[in-house]
Amino acid sequence: MSIMFRKLGILIKSIEKNNIREKVRCASTLPQLSSEKYNIKRKQFSNVESTDVNYFKRILGEERVLTEETDVMPYNIDWIKNCRGQSSVVLKPKSTEEVSNILKYCNERRLAVCPQGGNTGLVGGSVPVFDEIIINFTLMNKVISLDEISGALICESGCILENLDNYVRDRNLIMPLDLGAKGTCQIGGNASTNAGGLRLLRYGNLHGSILGIEAVKADGTVIDCLKALKKDNTGYHLKHLFIGSEGTLGVITKVAVHCPALPKAVTLGFFGVENFENILQLYRSAKTSLGEILSAFEMADFEAINTTVKNLKLP
Numbered sequence: 001m002s003i004m005f006r007k008l009g010i011l012i013k014s015i016e017k018n019n020i021r022e023k024v025r026c027a028s029t030l031p032q033l034s035s036e037k038y039n040i041k042r043k044q045f046s047n048v049e050s051t052d053v054n055y056f057k058r059i060l061g062e063e064r065v066l067t068e069e070t071d072v073m074p075y076n077i078d079w080i081k082n083c084r085g086q087s088s089v090v091l092k093p094k095s096t097e098e099v100s101n102i103l104k105y106c107n108e109r110r111l112a113v114c115p116q117g118g119n120t121g122l123v124g125g126s127v128p129v130f131d132e133i134i135i136n137f138t139l140m141n142k143v144i145s146l147d148e149i150s151g152a153l154i155c156e157s158g159c160i161l162e163n164l165d166n167y168v169r170d171r172n173l174i175m176p177l178d179l180g181a182k183g184t185c186q187i188g189g190n191a192s193t194n195a196g197g198l199r200l201l202r203y204g205n206l207h208g209s210i211l212g213i214e215a216v217k218a219d220g221t222v223i224d225c226l227k228a229l230k231k232d233n234t235g236y237h238l239k240h241l242f243i244g245s246e247g248t249l250g251v252i253t254k255v256a257v258h259c260p261a262l263p264k265a266v267t268l269g270f271f272g273v274e275n276f277e278n279i280l281q282l283y284r285s286a287k288t289s290l291g292e293i294l295s296a297f298e299m300a301d302f303e304a305i306n307t308t309v310k311n312l313k314l315p
């Protein structure tokens with residue numbers, strides 16, 4: 001018996017040692033804290049207390065309130081691993097009403113929040129700096145309606161761009177935007193960042209494609225501008241303020257987007273040209289000959305191509 005306990009003791013010690021080693025290894029690979037890196041001082045917000053967490057658990061349920069350090073960590077770090085926040089709570093609402101309750105409560109308690117979509121932003125806006133509560137929209141992922149004649153799609157803000165594109169493609173439509181992060185970024189994040197992407201040349205930016213928005217202000221008030229009419233010339237268009245506002249005016253909970261018709265064919269041309277002047281000439285010629293069907297025009301210089309070939313081990 002005593003031999004067994006001694007062996008168990010050795011085993012526990014070695015597990016502890018490995019855990020410590022693992023923690024040290026992880027700590028050394030984590031990005032530096034954003035607050036230290038950019039020398040930012042925390043403002044006068046309240047600290048999150050256990051009563052706050054209990055409130056969130058009451059309105060969302062236990063499983064949609066993450067508080068374990070290992071569960072919260074990925075939400076604290078941005079896509080390129082340049083920024084790291086120190087949040088201890090991630091909330092995953094499923095409806096506008098829940099978002100409204102969360103924000104109303106946080107506003108009254110003076111708790112800071114950080115809205116987060118797919119966390120693919122490249123400028124650190126999607127992760128907290130200090131202990132802001134992360135409101136993640138992943139579970140608000142329902143398509144509400146699609147008018148196949150007008151192309152008006154209404155959906156929740158957490159819908160992943162690629163899923164929406166597949167959904168409308170099955171109905172002979174296409175999303176007006178496309179970007180490398182499409183498999184992870186969310187339409188609410190796209191609207192909040194006024195994302196451009198590969199189809200901008202043909203379909204314009206999101207100010208033209210987004211027909212309406214539903215958003216929740218910091219005090220919990222729901223702003224309903226969720227119109228789906230393209231030719232809407234009534235009054236002010238508050239939606240434009242939310243496009244590109246990165247959560248500073250409130251959080252976007254629903255979006256109405258105009259989806260153009262799916263092109264019958266896509267043709268890709270790959271040209272080798274000798275200098276930048278020739279690129280401009282090629283662009284002018286493509287615009288003149290192809291008109292509005294030109295979807296995208298991108299250039300990659302010698303170094304960019306060489307780096308890609310090398311890093312991706314392309315033939």
Ligand SMILES: Cc1cc2nc3c(=O)[nH]c(=O)nc-3n(C[C@H](O)[C@H](O)[C@H](O)COP(=O)(O)OP(=O)(O)OC[C@H]3O[C@@H](n4cnc5c(N)ncnc54)[C@H](O)[C@@H]3O)c2cc1C
Nearest residue numbers: 117118119120121125126180186188189190195196247252
């Ligand atoms: C491989 C790759 C390619 C990319 N290509 C492009 C490109 O071509 N063009 C381009 O513009 N960007 C591009 N990006 C950047 C990024 O994908 C876009 O900015 C995208 O729109 C972010 O969406 P997201 O859901 O990931 O938002 P997040 O990264 O989670 O958040 C971005 C910002 O929006 C806020 N936010 C998120 N959701 C909401 C919401 N519901 N309400 C209010 N605020 C919210 C966040 O607080 C944050 O400030 C690329 C990124 C990657 C990794």
